[in-house]
Amino acid sequence: MENSRQLFNAGEMETGVKEIAKKIAARFAGKDADFALVGIQQMGVVLAEKICEEMKALGFVPDFGKLDITMYRDDFGTRDILPMINETEIPFDVSGKEIILVDDVLSSGRTIRAALDALTDFGRPGFIRLAVLVDRGEPEFPIRADYVGFNVSLPAERKVKVYFAENNGFQPGIYDVKWQ
Amino acid sequence: MQWTRKDLLSIYDLSAEEITCILDTAEKFKEVSERRVKKVPALRGMTVVNFFVEPSTRTRVSFELAEQRLSADVVNMQAQASSLLKGETLLDTVKNIEALQVDLVVMRHSAPGAQNFIADHLKCGVVNAGDGAHEHPTQALLDLFTIREKKGSFKGLNVTILGDILHSRVARSNIWGLLKLGANVTLGGPSTLVPREFESIGCRVCHNLDEAIKDADVVNLLRIQHERQTVGFFPSVGEYAAWFGIKGSTMSKMKKDVLIMHPGPINRDVELASEVADGNNSVILEQVTNGLAVRMAVLFLIAGVRK
Amino acid sequence: MNGMILKNARIVDPVRNIDCVGDIGVADGVIVEAASVKDPQIVDLSGKVVSPGFIDIHVHLRQPGNTAAETVATGSMAAAAGGFTSIVAMPNTNPAADTAGSIELLKRTAQEQAVVHVLPCGNMTKGGKGEEMAGIGSLKAAGVAALSDDGKCIQDHALMRHVVEYAKSFNLPILDHCEENTLAAGGVMHEGKWSVLLGMNGISSASEELMVARNIILARQIDWKIHMQHISAAESVELLRSARSKGIRVTGEATPHHITLTDQCIKKFDTNYKMNPPLRSERDRLAVIEGLADGTLTAIATDHAPHTGTAKMVEFDHAPFGIIGLETALPLSFTELVVKGVLTIPQLISKFTSGPADILGMENYSLAVGNVADITVIDPEAKWTVDKSKFFSKSRNTPFDGFNVQGQVVMTIVAGKVVYSR
Numbered sequence: 080m081e082n083s084r085q086l087f088n089a090g091e092m093e094t095g096v097k098e099i100a101k102k103i104a105a106r107f108a109g110k111d112a113d114f115a116l117v118g119i120q121q122m123g124v125v126l127a128e129k130i131c132e133e134m135k136a137l138g139f140v141p142d143f144g145k146l147d148i149t150m151y152r153d154d155f156g157t158r159d160i161l162p163m164i165n166e167t168e169i170p171f172d173v174s175g176k177e178i179i180l181v182d183d184v185l186s187s188g189r190t191i192r193a194a195l196d197a198l199t200d201f202g203r204p205g206f207i208r209l210a211v212l213v214d215r216g217e218p219e220f221p222i223r224a225d226y227v228g229f230n231v232s233l234p235a236e237r238k239v240k241v242y243f244a245e246n247n248g249f250q251p252g253i254y255d256v257k258w259q
Numbered sequence: 260m261q262w263t264r265k266d267l268l269s270i271y272d273l274s275a276e277e278i279t280c281i282l283d284t285a286e287k288f289k290e291v292s293e294r295r296v297k298k299v300p301a302l303r304g305m306t307v308v309n310f311f312v313e314p315s316t317r318t319r320v321s322f323e324l325a326e327q328r329l330s331a332d333v334v335n336m337q338a339q340a341s342s343l344l345k346g347e348t349l350l351d352t353v354k355n356i357e358a359l360q361v362d363l364v365v366m367r368h369s370a371p372g373a374q375n376f377i378a379d380h381l382k383c384g385v386v387n388a389g390d391g392a393h394e395h396p397t398q399a400l401l402d403l404f405t406i407r408e409k410k411g412s413f414k415g416l417n418v419t420i421l422g423d424i425l426h427s428r429v430a431r432s433n434i435w436g437l438l439k440l441g442a443n444v445t446l447g448g449p450s451t452l453v454p455r456e457f458e459s460i461g462c463r464v465c466h467n468l469d470e471a472i473k474d475a476d477v478v479n480l481l482r483i484q485h486e487r488q489t490v491g492f493f494p495s496v497g498e499y500a501a502w503f504g505i506k507g508s509t510m511s512k513m514k515k516d517v518l519i520m521h522p523g524p525i526n527r528d529v530e531l532a533s534e535v536a537d538g539n540n541s542v543i544l545e546q547v548t549n550g551l552a553v554r555m556a557v558l559f560l561i562a563g564v565r566k
Numbered sequence: 567m568n569g570m571i572l573k574n575a576r577i578v579d580p581v582r583n584i585d586c587v588g589d590i591g592v593a594d595g596v597i598v599e600a601a602s603v604k605d606p607q608i609v610d611l612s613g614k615v616v617s618p619g620f621i622d623i624h625v626h627l628r629q630p631g632n633t634a635a636e637t638v639a640t641g642s643m644a645a646a647a648g649g650f651t652s653i654v655a656m657p658n659t660n661p662a663a664d665t666a667g668s669i670e671l672l673k674r675t676a677q678e679q680a681v682v683h684v685l686p687c688g689n690m691t692k693g694g695k696g697e698e699m700a701g702i703g704s705l706k707a708a709g710v711a712a713l714s715d716d717g718k719c720i721q722d723h724a725l726m727r728h729v730v731e732y733a734k735s736f737n738l739p740i741l742d743h744c745e746e747n748t749l750a751a752g753g754v755m756h757e758g759k760w761s762v763l764l765g766m767n768g769i770s771s772a773s774e775e776l777m778v779a780r781n782i783i784l785a786r787q788i789d790w791k792i793h794m795q796h797i798s799a800a801e802s803v804e805l806l807r808s809a810r811s812k813g814i815r816v817t818g819e820a821t822p823h824h825i826t827l828t829d830q831c832i833k834k835f836d837t838n839y840k841m842n843p844p845l846r847s848e849r850d851r852l853a854v855i856e857g858l859a860d861g862t863l864t865a866i867a868t869d870h871a872p873h874t875g876t877a878k879m880v881e882f883d884h885a886p887f888g889i890i891g892l893e894t895a896l897p898l899s900f901t902e903l904v905v906k907g908v909l910t911i912p913q914l915i916s917k918f919t920s921g922p923a924d925i926l927g928m929e930n931y932s933l934a935v936g937n938v939a940d941i942t943v944i945d946p947e948a949k950w951t952v953d954k955s956k957f958f959s960k961s962r963n964t965p966f967d968g969f970n971v972q973g974q975v976v977m978t979i980v981a982g983k984v985v986y987s988r
Contacts, residue, residue: 147287150299150559156362161262161563163280164287200296348880370881371765372835391883392765431765456762
């Protein structure tokens with residue numbers, strides 16, 4: 080908690096999630112929507128679950144998937160700590176599907192690049208859009224989010240962390256923390 | 260659990276936690292094999308050399324496929340231990356391979372500990388694909404993976420390994436893995452091929468087939484090598500089959516849900532009758548499938564450690 | 567002339583049963599009354615132990631044939647540094663020491679280059695192949711101290727019987743490497759728990775025990791001396807104990823490595839733990855120590871077996887057998903046997919002096935006035951760490967690098983000349 084500050088509290092965060100859900104709902108309103116939410120492991124999955132609940136409240140029943148991008152990283156073998164692989168579960172046919180990829184923070188864009196590769200290995204989606212809770216605005220790749228909860232501008236040495244539940248002394252919320 | 264090893268040399272070296280980490284990772288890779296594109300870019304740009312100083316088809320093909328599905332560049336090298344003896348030393352050979360900026364060496368060798376020896380002298384990762392009668396860690400890991408998939412857990416599970424334990428690296432790796440994960444291990448077969456010394460590490464040694472398999476949840480059969488007969492370990496393949504082979508009629512003496520496993524290649528109707536090998540209790544082909552996922556997991560973990 | 571007095575040392579002389587503080591005079595290469603030395607150089611050896619020079623009845627000098635690993639010059643210097651004033655050179659050189667010519671060559675080389683006495687040992691069979699008897703009579707005439715096919719063992723019992731009978735008529739002791747081949751075939755380490763766990767081919771203890779028993783039977787029948795080299799197995803010790811109690815003329819030696827290490831050391835596949843006979847179980851190790859303690863084994867011998875770094879830098883299966891031992895023999899034995907209370911200092915010294923002298927038939931091997939001044943001085947209190955980079959041997963194949971030991975050779979005198987001191 081040292082050297083960190085809260086950017087948004089739990090209540091504001093919840094509002095942000097609802098906003099994203101509403102925007103996605105607007106995209107598919109009135110159509111015979113065949114779309115899916117795919118969360119990127121790990122926080123993107125939690126966010127996608129929350130968005131999915133909101134969408135159900137709005138009368139939508141999207142397909143739901145989980146995607147782990149560890150095998151698709153571009154920094155494999157160069158990190159001190161090898162990330163453990165989490166579950167990938169795409170229980171629907173991706174081909175032709177309209178997919179909303181969900182992650183907590185859009186930072187460098189590299190995770191999304193990997194996720195696009197991973198997702199297209201399952202088939203040929205109709206289109207893919209990106210939803211993030213926080214967009215830091217300066218990706219290293221030409222990747223933009225379509226549905227954004229919050230826009231945050233921070234120096235590169237800072238990291239944005241999202242906690243949906245209490246974690247290690249942090250109350251739920253969005254934080255600006257120092258890179259470890 | 261954080262994977263930190265640059266080499267996979269033996270199951271003896273691993274903790275239960277590390278074994279579980281590999282099995283968990285393998286589960287994720289098994290899912291990859293069910294995708295439309297059965298390939299991930301994890302090892303893209305990395306070079307793996309399969310260096311086999313002892314003939315092998317199955318293991319080499321399984322490793323090669325695993326490497327390709329991880330997008331590694333793959334080179335296969337074969338050598339005879341005898342020609343290595345006369346010419347370049349093993350160490351010089353692998354040093355030369357490493358000098359070509361290779362990231363991983365998957366090696367099989369007829370001498371126990373050969374991989375331990377070279378791993379001490381190499382910066383690149385080394386994966387043991389079988390060293391003499393010492394260890395064959397990836398085979399044991401795929402056996403463990405298959406057992407866990409079918410039986411859920413190892414605690415209190417009765418696993419019987421049958422056959423030529425003395426000369427089997429598969430047996431040794433399995434024994435260490437099973438013991439570390441909490442299974443009860445019984446070793447069965449002729450007294451000349453199943454030494455009592457294994458009792459000192461907590462195995463049950465049994466020279467009577469019926470007794471060895473009676474309470475088994477899993478029976479893992481080893482290939483019986485015909486050449487052992489000529490040096491007098493047993494009188495004949497026929498006698499081996501009669502006393503220690505699993506026949507159709509043997510099934511009634513075992514638990515109904517016993518798993519029948521075999522690392523292959525099977526001597527049909529010697530250690531294992533065809534009707535059992537192809538029967539409902541057999542998971543022999545699933546072992547082969549799982550071998551791919553397990554080897555992908557091992558290569559992924561080893562390659563992911565910064566050298 | 568050339569006189570020296572070793573003053574205030576603890577003199578340990580097993581043959582004469584002496585253990586007291588005193589002075590020893592040396593002049594003209596022999597031991598003299600201290601008072602008789604004129605204008606002597608005084609060497610104060612307070613706190614040190616002075617004994618007859620150590621004898622190693624089991625050394626491989628590798629010359630001719632493998633001078634990359636050792637030479638007569640380097641091997642003898644290593645011997646001097648280990649406190650040995652006499653070493654028996656095993657005949658498994660290339661060519662083998664199975665003819666008078668080979669022995670004469672070795673003697674001449676030793677005369678020119680060696681700093682200690684090199685006692686040649688001739689082969690029992692031609693080429694050490696165990697097939698035809700070597701020219702034992704001419705070997706005797708050339709000056710061999712003993713006969714051995716070390717490294718191999720004559721499998722043909724009738725041939726062995728004839729060799730022993732023939733050697734007796736030439737008054738030559740037999741030093742036998744006891745190994746029955748079929749029970750050792752393909753083996754690279756002791757057959758036991760660790761060979762089973764590591765998946766390595768084992769060398770059964772029975773392989774040694776069978777040939778020890780065979781030799782006991784032949785020694786009794788022929789009434790001649792057969793010495794069993796590097797005894798490693800518990801039952802071998804028991805067989806020897808029983809035979810010696812019946813007056814059969816058999817003896818046995820222990821190596822420093824068999825009393826300090828066991829087969830468990832091999833689990834890291836370090837080829838410096840590969841030797842033949844192999845490191846055996848803890849039970850065997852303790853039995854060999856017990857054999858030294860109760861007098862069943864009367865000698866400690868090193869089986870100093872140099873190999874180049876290249877030769878040992880291979881797979882365990884393919885590495886040659888053997889480790890060097892001359893420069894670590896005394897400290898390892900002292901640490902394992904004296905420090906741990908198994909032997910007294912005089913008892914330990916007997917294993918390096920009177921024991922091996924008796925096996926070779928050397929009479930009155932002592933510090934008595936008039937004897938050749940072969941003298942070893944040790945510091946029983948010195949605690950130090952083995953550093954193989956400091957060895958005089960040309961080879962470095964030792965598992966003992968970095969071992970903390972007690973007991974150190976501080977001076978070696980050969981025929982009145984100080985050939986080593988620290």
